[in-house]
Every structure is written in structure tokens, then in C-alpha cells.
Amino acid sequence: MEIKEYIDSGIIESYLLGLATPEEELELQQLRRVFPELNVEIAITERKLEKLAFEDAVEPPALAWDNIIQRITWEETNRDYGRTRKKDSSNIHIHMAPRKDDLITVHKYWKYAFICIFILSKLFLIGAIIYGLKYYRELKSQPAQTPTQQEQTR
Amino acid sequence: MESIYIAHRILPATLTKVPVHISEDYLVAQLIAGDHEARTFVYDKYSPALYGVILQVIPEEERANELLVKLFVHIFRNAKNFTTSGHFTLFGWLMKTTREFVVQAIPPSISSSVNTKIPILRPKENALMLFMKNLPADVQRIFELCYQKGLSQKAAANATGLPEAEVSRLLRSSMVELRKFMQK
16 A cells, blocks of 8 residues: 555654655645545654653753743743733742843833933933023123123113 | 642652653643643653753753753743644654754754764663664664754755765665664
8 A cells, every 4th residue: 555655664753853854744744634544653653752752861950940930931921920920929030040141131111211211311412502502692692791780681 | 630730749759650641632721821830740741851852962961951941941932833733742743843943953063074973972872872773884874964963865965975865765764764663
């Protein structure tokens, strides 16, 4: 039978290990719609590979799990602060752990705060220059007046 | 169902003795919902096997750890992809995703310098070594290039000077051998 030959050619193993070319993978995806026995075989092979992979299992360092949780929680807290915190009250993470590189991570809102501060500072600067010049011109236009005279003119 | 996770968390020793079978559909649904206990369960169950797969290609511990972290963050964030991936078991999807991550993470310096032998640090007597030992030399070479060094079939053809069709044939025959190997 043709499909049996196809299965025996190792295409499924190749696909599951990510060794198949895109063309081979496409062919397999198309064929499995037509031949249900291919799906059965894929399921069986997945279980076999699982068994094989567990033979070569290596316990990862405990620190890895902490890092994963830290990154995930950091993201989710940012996304939906209130909900995650309530739901996951058993995990309290302080998101101030220094990163390995020279960068720091701050909340997105700081971006808008910095933009506002920047624009405000420019506005004040422009205002200071305009009114400063105005004041300077006024001083210049009345050079002879003494403070008492100024008071009188007002 | 929640209580199973909790029991596992508190009493990990009992789990190693008594295998707990929970419905994978339920587990996946919880995983997609972002449930913490489901994530813990999946990590505890699958991380050693997937870490082993990473170490087969990336033997440096620090880089392998970093990749494992990235991998699980990706898995937890994109758990819903499993439902559309066409895989039948969660592990099938995890394995495929791990291989994709590993191949992407191989620095080009390693994959281009074909002759540098990557030592597999641990475990020393593993199933992969056992499988590779019995392959014919030319098949073994191609399998090593494609699986352990993460080369595409085309890149392996360039590296060895063999025609692409021949690389494809040799790689496929290694898969046939793997099929037989797993049958045992």
C-alpha cells in the first residue's frame, strides 16, 4: 500500500524533529487530510519520540523556573495589573531585579511622562525667551527713567 | 482537578511513585487560560526532556539555560498555538517548538564550521548516542549536520559537497533507522 510506504520512509519522524523541508512538510499536511491513517501514525510517533526524549532527560537548574515565572509575571502584570495580582497572590514578585545587561525596564507610562516633561520644558524655555526679550526691549525703550519715574508713569 | 496540581506541588515525591493521569485537553485549556498551576505542572513534567533536547545541540550550560527560559516563556505565552498546530500530543508540539528554537539559537560560527566536533556533555550514555552509533558513516554525518548542527538540507549539501538529493536521501534513511530504533 502506497501510504504505508510513505509512512515507512520516515517522513513523520523527519517532520516532528523539524528536519523536513518546507515542501515535504506541505505535502504531509495535504496528505493527512486525505489519509486519516497518517494522523494515527503521527500521534503514535509523537508518543514514541516523547518516550525517547525522556530517556535523555536532564533536570534543568532550579533558577530557570524562577526566571521563567519572573518574565511571565512581569509581562502579565504589565498587561493586566489588577487581575493577575489578585489571581496569583501566592506569587509575589518584585520587578526590580537587575537585568544582566546595562538596561533598565520601566513602565510604559513613563514614556508619556517624559514626553510631557520635554514639551513643557520647551514651552517654558520659549516663554522665558519671549518674555525675557520683551522685558529687555521695554527696559531699553525707557533707558532714562529711574525707578521712581517708572512708578509715576504707571 | 486543581487539587491534583496542588498535591503535586506539595508532595512531589508521591508523584514520582504514582503517575497522575490528568486529561491533556483539560491541561491545555488551563495552560491557554494562563493558569499558574497548569504551567507548573507542564514545566515539571516536560522541562527535563526538553532540556535534554536543547543540550544535544547546545552543550554550553549557560546558553542552554537561557534558551530553556526563552522557550517556556514562548510556550506559556503562545499555548493556544497548540490547538492549531496539527499535533496530537502536547509533547509533540513542545518538541517541534523546541527544535525550532534550538536551530535558531545555534550561532552561525558553529553551523558553518562543520568540522568542529561538539561534545555532548551530559548525559554521557544517552539514547541519541546509542542511535547514532549504529548508523552507517555517511548517514551519521548527515544526521549530525542536520539534527545536531541545525543545518538545512541545502546547507548540509553545501557543507559536504554532496548533491541535495543525496543529502535528502541519507537524512531520510536516518529517519527510517530512527523509526526502527524506536520500535525496539
